[in-house]
Amino acid sequence: MKKIVSISAFILGLSFILTACHNSNNSGLAKTHEYNLKxxxxxxxxxxxxxxxxxxxxxxxxxxxxxxxxxxTKLFTTEEIYTAKAEIKSEDKQELNAEGERIFRFTALKAGYEIIDLASVRQANSSRETDNIWQCHVRIS
Structure with missing residues (x-):
């Protein structure tokens, strides 16, 4: 009987230790906030x-x-990536209606407040025509 109680206590103690180790590893992960036009x-x-x-x-x-x-941006590192959904057949020509996706990654560096301004812009002659605007007010603690 004492042997069964000792084994049970050992298993219970081991499970608490494993659970504590598992939970502490997850708390260190940095959070990612994802947004799009919708x-x-x-x-x-x-x-x-x-x-x-x-x-x-x-x-x-x-x-x-x-x-x-x-x-x-002053409080973020910025990474910008474009991925095409359809393959472009020739390096010299862009396929008409070759849709893709632009991805911006802003990683917060230090505490402060900043506004991230993004726009879909066409560079035509000397003027800039804007099609769509996205803005985010961010407070970093």
């Missing part, structure tokens, strides 16, 4: 340093419009 940013997004904001938007280079940041 899923808007809240009035003020609260983030911590090290967390990432991701914005995805459809883009078609053949229209001349391209998503871009309207002003450089």
């Amino acid at each position: 899923r808007k940013c809240p009035s003020t997004l609260v983030m911590k340093a090290g967390e990432t904001l991701v914005f995805r938007a459809p883009e078609n280079p053949s229209t001349g419009f391209q998503w871009q940041t309207m002003q450089p």
Whole structure:
């Protein structure tokens, strides 16, 4: 009987230790906030340093419009990626209606407040024509 109680206590103690180790590993993961044209940013997004904001938007280079940041960010590192949905057949020609997706990743560096301004812009002559605008007010703690 004492042997069964001792084994049960050992197994119970071991399960508590394993559970504690498992939970502590998950708490260290940085959070990612994902948005697109349909899923808007809240009035003020609260983030911590090290967390990432991701914005995805459809883009078609053949229209001349391209998503871009309207002003450089000071509290974030910015990474911008374009992925084409359809393969382009020739390196010299862009396929008409070759849709893709522009992805922006903003990783918070330090505490502060910043507005992220993105717009789908066509560079025509000397004027900039805007098709779509996305904005996010961010407070980093």
